[in-house]
Amino acid sequence: MSDEPGRRIAVGITGASGALYAVRTVAALLSRGCQVELVASDFGRRLLRDELGDTAVLDGLLEYLVTRYGDSVRAGTLTLHRNRDVGASIASGSYPCEAMVIVPCSMKTLAGVAHGLSRTLIERAADVMLKERRVLVIVPRETPMSLPQLRNMVASAEAGALVLPAMPAFYQGPRTLDDLADFMAGKILGGLGFSHELYPPWTG
Numbered sequence: 001m002s003d004e005p006g007r008r009i010a011v012g013i014t015g016a017s018g019a020l021y022a023v024r025t026v027a028a029l030l031s032r033g034c035q036v037e038l039v040a041s042d043f044g045r046r047l048l049r050d051e052l053g054d055t056a057v058l059d060g061l062l063e064y065l066v067t068r069y070g071d072s073v074r075a076g077t078l079t080l081h082r083n084r085d086v087g088a089s090i091a092s093g094s095y096p097c098e099a100m101v102i103v104p105c106s107m108k109t110l111a112g113v114a115h116g117l118s119r120t121l122i123e124r125a126a127d128v129m130l131k132e133r134r135v136l137v138i139v140p141r142e143t144p145m146s147l148p149q150l151r152n153m154v155a156s157a158e159a160g161a162l163v164l165p166a167m168p169a170f171y172q173g174p175r176t177l178d179d180l181a182d183f184m185a186g187k188i189l190g191g192l193g194f195s196h197e198l199y200p201p202w203t204g
């Protein structure tokens, strides 16, 4: 586990419900001084606006995060990529990006990752994480789940991904949606190897 500033982490946002998890995660990474390489699918972009409002646009995301979470997010850097650009930096194993999270992860993108399809930059960057034996965190969201969807989670886990479903817990006594998002972002940060204070540890 390393909290050194400057760690380079890729974040993929796809069209599954839970945009709040994505922005909370990006904000937490930036606040730790990370270099965040962000890519959203078309439905991921749509999800940001549908669930968070018209100011949650990718091109203005840093300002959105500053408004929502404060100036601490300026500690990191945010680089945007186009999902169609499978030649972007994070598409290569030679690029020093140490970990990736796909949050939220649609069943479609989950299937693409599970089967190594690399059709988009998100799928390709995830494939790079798996082939290079780096950390890949997948945050799927769907309910109920079909057998192929369940199998795709198993296949991803077998390939080395950490499957971390969007399942916030209630034992912390959450009062707001932000509390639920903090819980998920904390789990994700833990999966990426960061310590965090997004929710208090269980003390028994």
Ligand SMILES: Cc1cc2nc3c(=O)[nH]c(=O)nc-3n(C[C@H](O)[C@H](O)[C@H](O)COP(=O)(O)O)c2cc1C
Pocket (backbone or CB within 6 Å): 013, 014, 015, 016, 017, 041, 042, 043, 044, 050, 105, 106, 107, 108, 109, 141, 142
């Ligand atoms: C408002 C909205 C909510 C959606 N929620 C989910 C969801 O929770 N899980 C899911 O797998 N797909 C969901 N979808 C469907 C995906 O967005 C769709 O399958 C899309 O093709 C996924 O593409 P992507 O993985 O490239 O983002 C939703 C679509 C919309 C418009």
